[in-house]
Amino acid sequence: MNRRIIGLTGGIATGKSAVGKIIAIKGFPIADADIIARDAVAPGSVALTQIAQRYGSTILLADGNLNRSALAQILFQDADERQWIEQCIHPLVREKLLDFSKQHTEACLIVPLLFEAKMTDLVTEIWVVTCSPETQRQRLAQRDHLDPPQIEARLQSQWPLAQKAALATVVLDNNGDLDSLVTQVHRALE
Numbered sequence: 001m002n003r004r005i006i007g008l009t010g011g012i013a014t015g016k017s018a019v020g021k022i023i024a025i026k027g028f029p030i031a032d033a034d035i036i037a038r039d040a041v042a043p044g045s046v047a048l049t050q051i052a053q054r055y056g057s058t059i060l061l062a063d064g065n066l067n068r069s070a071l072a073q074i075l076f077q078d079a080d081e082r083q084w085i086e087q088c089i090h091p092l093v094r095e096k097l098l099d100f101s102k103q104h105t106e107a108c109l110i111v112p113l114l115f116e117a118k119m120t121d122l123v124t125e126i127w128v129v130t131c132s133p134e135t136q137r138q139r140l141a142q143r144d145h146l147d148p149p150q151i152e153a154r155l156q157s158q159w160p161l162a163q164k165a166a167l168a169t170v171v172l173d174n175n176g177d178l179d180s181l182v183t184q185v186h187r188a189l190e
Helices: 016-025 033-040 046-055 068-075 079-102 133-144 148-156 161-166 178-189
Strands: 004-010 030-032 106-110 125-130 170-173
Touching: 004 016, 004 161, 016 030, 016 106, 016 125, 016 178, 030 033, 030 079, 033 079, 033 106, 046 068, 046 079, 068 079, 079 106, 125 161, 133 148, 170 178
Parallel strands: 004 106, 004 125, 030 106, 125 170
Antiparallel strands: none
């Protein structure tokens, strides 16, 4: 039996979640690396303990959860610290994604940092969701309430979309409306 494991990636605010929902409606099991990464830093986890030891208790909220905005301030200002966090969390994410993909002959792995985290070997095809940089900036400002320097820091922390698209099996253009995106996804699934 042929395995079909789609690796869905793109840039921040390009529409990966929207594509994931469309694929899920078609019956594909979905594993989302962002959700796995959040679970990896749950209170009491080894990763959260390491993070707190490195950055101090101010990186934790009163309830013991990770203060994501405080961590973001560190990560998007210092590439070395971002690399340290990735080395702490990415192996845990990779292991969970690998376990998930072994359980399914068809599945979609939503991995925003598929190329950056060197996880392309987990998938049989790579789908990249793209949109214009202006659209990304608008979505980040609206969705995450970020100011222009914060937006630029996040965009600069990822591979350029054109570089990802050049390595893709499928490129989905998410500059249009939802109907256009649905049509592209359905066509790619066929």
